[in-house]
Amino acid sequence: MMKIGKVPLLLVLTVMMLNLSASSAWFGNKHKSVRNSGFPGETTSSRSLLLNGARSAIVLQVHGNVFPVGFYNVTLNIGQPPRPYFLDLDTGSDLTWLQCDAPCSHCSETPHPLYQPSNDLVPCEDPLCASLHWSNGNGNNCDYPDQCHYEIEYADQYSTLGVLVKDVYNLKFTNGKQLKVRMGLGCGYDQVFPAHSYHAVDGVLGLGRGRASLISQLSNQGLLRNVVGHCLGTHGGGYMFFGDISETSRVTWTYMSSIDSKHYSAGGGELLFGGKATGVGNLLAIFDTGSSYTYFNFHAYQALISWLKKDLHGKPLLEAPDDHTLPICWHGRRPFRSINEVRKYFKPLALSFTTGRRSRAVFEIPPEAYLIISNLGNVCLGILNGSELHMGDVNLIGDISMLDKLMVYDNDKQMIGWSPANCDRVPKSRHASI
Ligand SMILES: *[C@@H]1O[C@H](CO)[C@@H](O)[C@H](O)[C@H]1NC(C)=O
Numbered sequence: 001m002m003k004i005g006k007v008p009l010l011l012v013l014t015v016m017m018l019n020l021s022a023s024s025a026w027f028g029n030k031h032k033s034v035r036n037s038g039f040p041g042e043t044t045s046s047r048s049l050l051l052n053g054a055r056s057a058i059v060l061q062v063h064g065n066v067f068p069v070g071f072y073n074v075t076l077n078i079g080q081p082p083r084p085y086f087l088d089l090d091t092g093s094d095l096t097w098l099q100c101d102a103p104c105s106h107c108s109e110t111p112h113p114l115y116q117p118s119n120d121l122v123p124c125e126d127p128l129c130a131s132l133h134w135s136n137g138n139g140n141n142c143d144y145p146d147q148c149h150y151e152i153e154y155a156d157q158y159s160t161l162g163v164l165v166k167d168v169y170n171l172k173f174t175n176g177k178q179l180k181v182r183m184g185l186g187c188g189y190d191q192v193f194p195a196h197s198y199h200a201v202d203g204v205l206g207l208g209r210g211r212a213s214l215i216s217q218l219s220n221q222g223l224l225r226n227v228v229g230h231c232l233g234t235h236g237g238g239y240m241f242f243g244d245i246s247e248t249s250r251v252t253w254t255y256m257s258s259i260d261s262k263h264y265s266a267g268g269g270e271l272l273f274g275g276k277a278t279g280v281g282n283l284l285a286i287f288d289t290g291s292s293y294t295y296f297n298f299h300a301y302q303a304l305i306s307w308l309k310k311d312l313h314g315k316p317l318l319e320a321p322d323d324h325t326l327p328i329c330w331h332g333r334r335p336f337r338s339i340n341e342v343r344k345y346f347k348p349l350a351l352s353f354t355t356g357r358r359s360r361a362v363f364e365i366p367p368e369a370y371l372i373i374s375n376l377g378n379v380c381l382g383i384l385n386g387s388e389l390h391m392g393d394v395n396l397i398g399d400i401s402m403l404d405k406l407m408v409y410d411n412d413k414q415m416i417g418w419s420p421a422n423c424d425r426v427p428k429s430r431h432a433s434i
């Protein structure tokens with residue numbers, strides 16, 4: 001199933017009156033007894049953890065694949081008593097939220113029973129709430145000061161309306177500690193989504209740069225460095241991590257762009273085709289695990305299509321317009337079973353980012369990072385036309401192009417890094433603590 005990026009395009013501040021009053025009634029007086037505004041780490045942080053935590057991490061197993069599943073998920077245990085939830089990995093947005101029985105006006109089918117929200121409401125003036133509203137550029141509107149309502153609209157037209165609560169996340173750290181950490185969580189009580197963006201998950205795990213993301217909250221509590229990363233394998237699965245893991249010595253680093261400070265983006269990229277400069281440059285690329293495929297902007301896409309067509313001329317591959325798996329597919333003489341059979345027909349791509357006056361950081365996109373084999377045995381192009389998403393000039397680097405790479409987003413240093421990796425090998429705790 002095709003999935004389009006989860007870059008939040010806008011955050012609408014004004015919540016529909018009807019919903020708001022409905023949930024006000026539901027949340028009623030509960031908040032008064034539970035609101036606490038002390039040090040956010042009070043539930044769990046102990047001094048020893050604060051001291052040891054700086055070099056620790058949380059490593060989570062990831063399930064899923066680019067095709068045919070179309071997304072990656074992790075399991076988190078949330079609530080008291082803790083219950084497991086499957087969450088869609090999304091570096092393109094900040095907030096972690098669950099489909100929620102507030103009660104729910106529109107929820108999709110979930111793998112687990114709907115989340116029952118804690119009664120620990122986040123007040124509107126809380127910085128966590130403000131960060132969700134500020135991303136909209138409209139400042140804060142606290143008509144209901146005891147509650148924080150938000151709306152997130154993702155690029156794939158999925159939208160969610162919710163209220164922010166605090167609840168306990170049960171987390172296992174690589175230094176051996178198991179902690180209950182109280183953090184912000186979205187209770188999504190009204191979701192709208194087109195059929196193609198349906199995923200069998202309970203919610204979204206927001207891994208973005210903003211204050212509301214789980215890693216920002218963990219680092220604000222002094223538990224971990226503000227670093228997050230993932231390693232998604234070609235054969236499906238992989239792992240993700242929060243904090244410091246020690247396997248980052250061979251990582252190529254580039255700066256996060258200041259042009260787009262809301263996403264993990266790198267600017268000034270130049271597209272290489274078969275190792276050669278193409279003249280398609282100054283590209284802004286957003287790294288977004290919420291998107292299974294990669295999207296190029298108008299010029300980059302147009303250029304790519306024309307080089308591919310020229311390059312495939314005379315090779316035993318013909319367009320397969322009957323295959324609707326993705327917009328462009330090619331068939332061979334016989335059905336293909338794996339990318340290995342076709343990679344010889346395709347050149348590697350790369351994005352080369354400026355990192356200094358003379359140095360560049362090259363993000364390689366080999367054929368297996370932009371092609372899939374469809375169920376009909378055709379080879380299909382996993383780089384799609386971004387103009388059709390109305391994303392402007394942005395390029396979205398989706399899961400397909402990050403396969404078999406350790407990707408690291410270091411928010412403390414404001415850098416993005418990558419290195420080739422075997423994602424089947426989940427780092428062990430003794431590797432993870434330095
Ligand atoms: C989501 O993850 C769980 C385990 O964490 C796994 O059992 C499930 O199959 C995954 N869903 C998909 C679609 O891969």
Ligand SMILES: *[C@@H]1O[C@H](CO)[C@@H](O)[C@H](O)[C@H]1NC(C)=O
Binds near residue numbers: 301305385
């Ligand atoms: C990409 O989509 C835009 C908008 O629909 C269209 O104008 C353009 O021709 C498409 N590019 C290619 C190479 O098909």
